[in-house]
Amino acid sequence: MVALKVRKVGNSLGLVLPKEVVNRLRTGEGEELFLIEGPNNTYRLTPFDPAFQKKMEKAEEIMSRYRNTLNVLSK
Numbered sequence: 001m002v003a004l005k006v007r008k009v010g011n012s013l014g015l016v017l018p019k020e021v022v023n024r025l026r027t028g029e030g031e032e033l034f035l036i037e038g039p040n041n042t043y044r045l046t047p048f049d050p051a052f053q054k055k056m057e058k059a060e061e062i063m064s065r066y067r068n069t070l071n072v073l074s075k
Contacts, residue, residue: 004015017025027033027047036044063070 002018002021004017006013006015008014022028025033025045025047031047032049034046034049036046036050038044
């Protein structure tokens with residue numbers, strides 16, 4: 001567990017992430033992070049966009065369904 005302190009940044013509030021957290025998240029300045037709400041008032045911080053994940057799953061489903069057509073088109 002890592003304790004974070006909320007700080008004022010301009011007119012907003014922000015969190016400063018320790019270097020080891022930044023390294024584990026494989027992120028850096030200017031990168032997006034996503035705060036995902038979970039059960040029982042919990043949150044998860046991740047560099048992976050859950051909406052993108054859903055889109056990729058749909059794309060894989062379509063590619064699987066039309067595998068032969070896509071193979072012919074790729075030639």
